[in-house]
Amino acid sequence: MKGKFKFLLVAALAACSVLSAQTALEDEEYSYVTMDLQGVLDLTMTTSPQVDFSFKTIQDYQNGIIKFNAVQLEVDATVAWDLYVYAAADLWTQVESFSTNGAANLPPEILMISSSVDNTGVDGAAIEVGPALQSLRGTTNAGIVAGAPAAATQFLAGNLGTVEAGVATDAEAPGTASGNPSTHKFRMNYALYPGVPATFNNHGEMYAGAALDLSLLAGNTPDYAQAGYYYMEVVYSLVEDL
């Protein structure tokens, strides 16, 4: 009986040692996280959306009027982006005429624009805007179809085509205006140079390579602008790099 007890004791110890020799105890728990990074493109105009030009004196007509920082734009983006500009129509809209003579059909190209951000020298097919004044293109001249840009569109940042941000220079990288003021903040200058008579032909171009000539527009006789009150809408379009 004593022998049996010893045997059982040995067996018990052996069993215990076997149990103890198992691998380290371990337990795991899991948590699942989903993250929805939605693309954000914010274009903010920090100035008044309306810019008024009033020509009251011969000096105003002869020297023209330039409005510095007429429009300030800020871009905040989480994706690579382009910014382009065009006139929402092919003619200024005449609200009221102050005279019976002169041409009532004024093209958007009489408005000169420039940008504090120099986008010139960027490779690509589209027209780049920089610190030098250039005519603002109307919808047709800019090649805008359903709001989409084309090779004739004026780009304030980026250019036509899709390229990964940072790989080429035809797109601006994601960022905020406060963090990247030199590339994400735009101060736009506007200018009008009517001349006397108000033919606008001393500055700007009718379309690529052609001087401004109001007589080229149908119904414009003579070739100077009719005194009156006009307005035009300028469109700034911020899009993901396309």
Add this chain to the structure above:
Amino acid sequence: MTCFIASHLFDYKNYYILLTVKFRYHPLYLFVLSLFVITGGLHQLCAQNLSFELKVSPSVNMVFNTIEKYQNGLVQYNFSQLNIDADMTWDLYVGANTSTQDEWDEDMRYSNSGATPDVSILQLRFRNAGATSQENGFFPLQDINNPVYIIGSAALNPEIACGNVGANAAGDYITSPGCHQFNLDMLIKPGLTYRPGLYKLEIVFTLVENL
């Protein structure tokens, strides 16, 4: 042979009855029966417990739809709670489990610009009343192959009593929640360099015996 098959078919109690019928007076019966009863009892005697559980929903969804959220990040307080029950000293570590190491898994892509987010944009914080976590405040998540130890390390550590940083003494979350219970906070701060899309990852919490 009968015994071997029976061990797969019956629990201990049924097994004992079967043996009684078949080998009632055989000496081998006494040996096998004794060994079986002893080991079964010892299993209860020697068995140690090491487990934990997640309380609160383990699934978290973070939506970034404004520049402010991208830049400042989103915080999910108490997104989960770890309850630990251990009969021995223990280690606790955490890591991300993804298809590509150190990168979130992409479910859907909204854009072509930007890079795949790094898992380190997700930060965790382990809080308890005893402030026993070895990581003070938020820390970036790392891949599970290179986990962050909240308690202990990959090596054998001495026992540290409750109330100290790195406390790994045996205990359970009911009697000593200050050392065996962690409230988890999550911070995700993507910044503006990552590609928009829908991403996911799995966070693995591992509780292991201190060896």
